[in-house]
Amino acid sequence: MVNLGIIGTGRIGKVHIKSIRTRVKDAVIKTAADPYMNEETAHFAKSMGVLHTTTDYREILEDPEIDAVLICSSTDTHATISLETIRAKKHVFCEKPVDHKVARIREVEEALKGTGLKYQVGFNRRFDHNFETMQQAVAAGKIGKPEIIKITSRDPEPPDINYVKVSGGIFLDMTIHDFDMVRFLSGCEAAQVYAQGANLVDPAIGEAGDIDTAVITLQMENGSIAVIDNCRKSVYGYDQRAEVFGSEGMVSVDNDHPSTAVLSNCDGIIGEKPLYFFLERYMDAYGKEIETFIDAIEHDKETPLTIRDGLMPVIMGLAAKKSYEEHRPVKLSELM
Amino acid sequence: MVNLGIIGTGRIGKVHIKSIRTRVKDAVIKTAADPYMNEETAHFAKSMGVLHTTTDYREILEDPEIDAVLICSSTDTHATISLETIRAKKHVFCEKPVDHKVARIREVEEALKGTGLKYQVGFNRRFDHNFETMQQAVAAGKIGKPEIIKITSRDPEPPDINYVKVSGGIFLDMTIHDFDMVRFLSGCEAAQVYAQGANLVDPAIGEAGDIDTAVITLQMENGSIAVIDNCRKSVYGYDQRAEVFGSEGMVSVDNDHPSTAVLSNCDGIIGEKPLYFFLERYMDAYGKEIETFIDAIEHDKETPLTIRDGLMPVIMGLAAKKSYEEHRPVKLSELM
Amino acid sequence: MVNLGIIGTGRIGKVHIKSIRTRVKDAVIKTAADPYMNEETAHFAKSMGVLHTTTDYREILEDPEIDAVLICSSTDTHATISLETIRAKKHVFCEKPVDHKVARIREVEEALKGTGLKYQVGFNRRFDHNFETMQQAVAAGKIGKPEIIKITSRDPEPPDINYVKVSGGIFLDMTIHDFDMVRFLSGCEAAQVYAQGANLVDPAIGEAGDIDTAVITLQMENGSIAVIDNCRKSVYGYDQRAEVFGSEGMVSVDNDHPSTAVLSNCDGIIGEKPLYFFLERYMDAYGKEIETFIDAIEHDKETPLTIRDGLMPVIMGLAAKKSYEEHRPVKLSELM
Amino acid sequence: MVNLGIIGTGRIGKVHIKSIRTRVKDAVIKTAADPYMNEETAHFAKSMGVLHTTTDYREILEDPEIDAVLICSSTDTHATISLETIRAKKHVFCEKPVDHKVARIREVEEALKGTGLKYQVGFNRRFDHNFETMQQAVAAGKIGKPEIIKITSRDPEPPDINYVKVSGGIFLDMTIHDFDMVRFLSGCEAAQVYAQGANLVDPAIGEAGDIDTAVITLQMENGSIAVIDNCRKSVYGYDQRAEVFGSEGMVSVDNDHPSTAVLSNCDGIIGEKPLYFFLERYMDAYGKEIETFIDAIEHDKETPLTIRDGLMPVIMGLAAKKSYEEHRPVKLSELM
Incomplete structure (x- = not known):
């Protein structure tokens, strides 16, 4: 069983919360963080089996029980939070794009080297x-x-x-x-x-x-x-x-x-x-990408979408x- | 939240256990019963959130916490268990056909009269x-x-x-x-x-x-x-x-x-x-029929497939x- | 080159005249007969290469230059004209049905025996x-x-x-x-x-x-x-x-x-x-059935739709x- | 009735001969010319109602009975023969492309000015x-x-x-x-x-x-x-x-x-x-483009594909x- 934290509970964050609940057997979301976390979202998260909600994503990074982090925040924070998560020695699933700047993505690529951590980019299609x-x-x-x-x-x-x-x-x-x-x-x-x-x-x-x-x-x-x-x-x-x-x-x-x-x-x-639209069309795909990410963690496989697939x-x-x-x-x- | 018991954990019983777990938010399966309940099935049921398994379906009928029963046993038992469940004042979802004999189905129809209980037949298509x-x-x-x-x-x-x-x-x-x-x-x-x-x-x-x-x-x-x-x-x-x-x-x-x-x-x-085959083709339909059944119980609506739809x-x-x-x-x- | 006579220049007769003109290379329509032959139809027939028009179909039967006859008259005359054409020793293409009575079709079947004449029924599809x-x-x-x-x-x-x-x-x-x-x-x-x-x-x-x-x-x-x-x-x-x-x-x-x-x-x-409708859908098929009929005459092949195919x-x-x-x-x- | 001459009896020339025979009612091909005219092609042309064949296309240009010319020769001759045909005061249907050089097409455009002649380019699709x-x-x-x-x-x-x-x-x-x-x-x-x-x-x-x-x-x-x-x-x-x-x-x-x-x-x-391939796919289109060309001549309409449509x-x-x-x-x- 993989313990997950999810950072960002906007539209795409909610999609992942729902699909993990209904599709992904071997994962549980321990904490969901969002600076704008409100009662409605917290209620939704709990109804979907999320154990804990917070406005501070650092709680996730500091939680030793959490194995992997889903980064679903706004694009401009993807690279920074990726780097922080890697430093916290947790696996990363990061929504696309990692960043709009090549140099920033290369930083993440560098940071990953030798860590053995899994990094998957969210090209759901x-x-x-x-x-x-x-x-x-x-x-x-x-x-x-x-x-x-x-x-x-x-x-x-x-x-x-x-x-x-x-x-x-x-x-x-x-x-x-x-x-x-x-x-x-x-x-x-x-x-x-x-x-x-x-x-x-x-x-x-x-x-x-x-x-x-x-x-x-x-x-x-x-x-x-x-x-x-x-x-x-x-x-x-x-x-x-x-x-x-x-x-x-x-x-x-x-x-x-x-x-x-x-x-x-x-x-x-x-x-x-x-x-x-994409939510109707790709709902199953959202579930499958997380299943694949969990599988890569549990069985130490390469993720099918590495940081290079985020860069190119x-x-x-x-x-x-x-x-x-x-x-x-x-x-x-x-x-x- | 509706508490369910499920009688019969063969192929179709397992389909319902899985679809209730992954699709039906307002229901929980308290007990699953099957005379041939084995370790593998019990393990499967537990992994899908079923709280309890047994070889004796009467445990379900006698459990005051259980609101409704899914009858997924062999066809020749459908009418008998339907009648017993009605007597136990629980709602019934019964797999098709209710029976091969008209008279037996009419007995169930009679037993339902005036009880206010929901009865839905499993024509999933x-x-x-x-x-x-x-x-x-x-x-x-x-x-x-x-x-x-x-x-x-x-x-x-x-x-x-x-x-x-x-x-x-x-x-x-x-x-x-x-x-x-x-x-x-x-x-x-x-x-x-x-x-x-x-x-x-x-x-x-x-x-x-x-x-x-x-x-x-x-x-x-x-x-x-x-x-x-x-x-x-x-x-x-x-x-x-x-x-x-x-x-x-x-x-x-x-x-x-x-x-x-x-x-x-x-x-x-x-x-x-x-x-x-039907499991691939109608998986979503199996989930939707139970959602509809739960909704009929929770909001006191008529089920879309009554005992008459089982009879004709x-x-x-x-x-x-x-x-x-x-x-x-x-x-x-x-x-x- | 096969010389044809056509009896009946209503809707289906005109279809055959047109498709013979535009599709069938080895046939020429010498005479077209219809009791209601009028100027318009005669004009149409001539524009389509028909050499001669008449109100009396017997001219066709008596013309030694004509090898084969297309019977496109009303259904009640099909069997009679079929028999007359066979007696005149000409090949027959007869629109469907040959007759509504089994006995009448059997008469045509009998008349054909031993003549070596081709007989094709117009099931164009x-x-x-x-x-x-x-x-x-x-x-x-x-x-x-x-x-x-x-x-x-x-x-x-x-x-x-x-x-x-x-x-x-x-x-x-x-x-x-x-x-x-x-x-x-x-x-x-x-x-x-x-x-x-x-x-x-x-x-x-x-x-x-x-x-x-x-x-x-x-x-x-x-x-x-x-x-x-x-x-x-x-x-x-x-x-x-x-x-x-x-x-x-x-x-x-x-x-x-x-x-x-x-x-x-x-x-x-x-x-x-x-x-x-059928004229739009089967125009090519009308041409092909006559091509096949002409081919059966020219190369002494069996027609693909014999009198038995008219009977059954x-x-x-x-x-x-x-x-x-x-x-x-x-x-x-x-x-x- | 429009009298046509056809210059070039290769593959596309034969296509036009056949489709004029079987589809275009108001046109007759008086002469077909090809420097490599052989017995087989001459036989084909005659079976398709072409009255006369020759190796010298100038016979067509000089024939006062011919109203319009189909240019189906090799591409490098299109512009020259177009110009000659225009000078001979005959309408032109020219296979595509008119030429590979813009200047040559402009020459044809110039030559057409004020003549009242129809010019259609063969973009059959x-x-x-x-x-x-x-x-x-x-x-x-x-x-x-x-x-x-x-x-x-x-x-x-x-x-x-x-x-x-x-x-x-x-x-x-x-x-x-x-x-x-x-x-x-x-x-x-x-x-x-x-x-x-x-x-x-x-x-x-x-x-x-x-x-x-x-x-x-x-x-x-x-x-x-x-x-x-x-x-x-x-x-x-x-x-x-x-x-x-x-x-x-x-x-x-x-x-x-x-x-x-x-x-x-x-x-x-x-x-x-x-x-x-195109012969199977566009056979009807070949017939329709010539019908349109004949119609433009007979009823003095503009052709739908003028020299400008050849140029662009x-x-x-x-x-x-x-x-x-x-x-x-x-x-x-x-x-x-």
């Missing part, structure tokens, strides 16, 4: 049943040598404009998941990024210095080409599809839907919209940003 | 996301007046031949779910049944006096016609589809699949087989059996 | 790309031994009530195509028919002594069970699907659609309705009618 | 039932304002290496169709092109100075972003899909398949591969080539 099956097909050689990797990722609604302002921009906030997906599906690193972007959804996003629509092309090290298309607003809901095309075939995944029900009437043949998508995101700003393809080596 | 969406579309009038109801239900493998011998025959063991589905989807009762059957899958099933393949046509009271096709063996896995066709359109549901991944290669465009499919099954044996359509009124 | 692929899969053993054959056949609109009155009833007019399909797909004959029917679409159809909705179950000679569902009105258009389920798998065909375009918006994921579906239709009227399953042997 | 439906949905505002346009275009096999050498390169030979599609679907012009390419299919293509795999991103003048992915070899056959995503929804089209038959067995749920995709192709060679996005204005 790798644990989705669709993308997992897809990756296994590619890795098993079912499509031969990958040649074109395509990822579509569109949100049902843009985030609050105040969030947009501190998000680090679309490439580090939204596309970062797709950069991870490209690495996961292709099994190799990107060499160069070219980003074309536009502000089409909401002028406020443009005024905040960001874009909301983008197509990003990646030259991969194995010679294949990847392309990602993103939009902050899709009226039909969360659109998360991918295809990997190779010398021997193609594997593609479609969206998930609430049901397979199809209505045929005088208007056409009408299926349901996709599951609305940030570099790709920074390269995309630079590409968009300078209107040219940017090599990853320029940023490393 | 009504809680499946696909069939639920379908029923809602029909009930909302989206297809107009139903005219043709079609249900396909095929198992990946026939059950053990020893089970077949005591199963009551395909119509009471397998088709009974589809009879419930016909009532659920059409919102009305059947008036007459005609069954055509065959022994095509395994001669041993024929030697045991049963069939393994059947097409059953039902004249419904509202004028529509329903048709069910069954087979005990489908090499591509569990096949559970339905369509309701009406004056203003059609709603249909397809199988569920492990993922949306599709492989395109020189052999064709290849999707995954359906989820293998048995009558339909008996009519189908008679139709098959006598080579003629059989009116339900002949059996009531 | 056998030449549809979907059903052809399906039949080939079954015949190639891809699904093992057939166990359940399912056919859905629904029209977008019922025919004119005056037509309904002389149509011979739904089983001989509409289901007859599906009876042919059952024989084609299963590769064997039916032994027994049970028909359940209803008048749900239009009371006028009931007043005319017919039904508009039906489910027909067939016990096949090879042990498999077939089931057909029919409705005279489907608001989403022509619905022509089938599946054959067997010991090693299932093959199914869906409707054809005007395009693969799918619209995803806030109302759902919306595909186009099926091709509207009529017997099945009569058995279905009797079953519906007498509320019992009817063996085909009762009608032979 | 605009007449495909799928893309036509898609374009109509976009033009009707069903998806709101276009934001992302995606086109997938992959061939089943690369062309002969000798053809590759003279093809003008992948962007002018293959992507040119997709550039036309981008303009057709978006209803606007591209402003800038960025091309990423690779030689992954066959080293011989690389040795010939060409690539076989590419992802091309286009900044459109209306603010939307388009992306095309190409590959010269797709083992599952011709892959021609597209999607247009906008502020109010998305419309997408899938491949066409030989049938809707799906086989379900122990290996999965298996549909047929797409129609093999060539500029886009040249920009893509430059982008690939110079590793940077290229503005179309650099090439105009």
